[in-house]
Amino acid sequence: MTRSNSNTIYVGNIQSIDDNTLREYFQRFGDIEEFFHNCTRAADEWLIDYRFIRFSSETDMNIFLTNKIDHTICRIRLDIHSYDAAFNDDTRLMLDRKVCIAHTNSKLDRNVVKKAFTRYGRILNCMCVSSGNGVEYVYIEFDSINSVRSIFTSRQSHFAGRTSLAVKQALRPSQVGIKVETNLSINTKDSIKPLKYSYHEPSLDTYPSFYNQTITHIPSASLNILINSQQIKDLEREYNLVIQKDFDEITYQLDKYLQKQREKYEHILPTTSRH
16 A cells, blocks of 8 residues: 555655754654654665655644754754655755765864865855764765766866865765665664764855764764775776875975075065166
């Protein structure tokens, strides 16, 4: 028997909100029957920035779909649509403006990563997540979908300093695959390792006290698969890394030389001006 999706909503922009907090927020509007996403590949779960919530038939869905009310958790505005609209490619989802980045340099500063992508457009949020398992994640939200398009149409390899970055687009529900519903139970914490830290770039949609929110979205199983998958090849393109390192070294030496020349002329100029 096919179940109606009329009482199911799509909730996006939840990468920095743990499932229990999300469930607790929506329970005030009605009884939750199911809480799930449709991703069946553990290796792709780091690219999922949404959940589906199915309410009981008595729930007034106008609270989410008709009333012009912004639903927020700790100043983070949630992106809410009907279930069917989420699978419609004409629906603009907030995740369309996001890129997901993975790397293996635990000492890499997020501002260095952010700087590497500022040339593509205005960045609204930059959130970092440490897996504690050798892989670091950065999620960047732009103010325009065109910025994301330009990143992937350029077909360039991406680096932050000398660190190679694996850059992926956040997956829409229709890109994940068959709509197999994986119900997320209340005891999700028992099967998911919490990640070490996360924080947003300050903006209208963020709140300082939430910067250190523990995130429990990415199962450790997905991290293990990621490390041993194609992602590692993206991260360890040795040939490109060697070229980039050489280029960076040349740039560094040129900067040093120019700085010395600048200091030399600055020292000479005052003397010359007196004559």
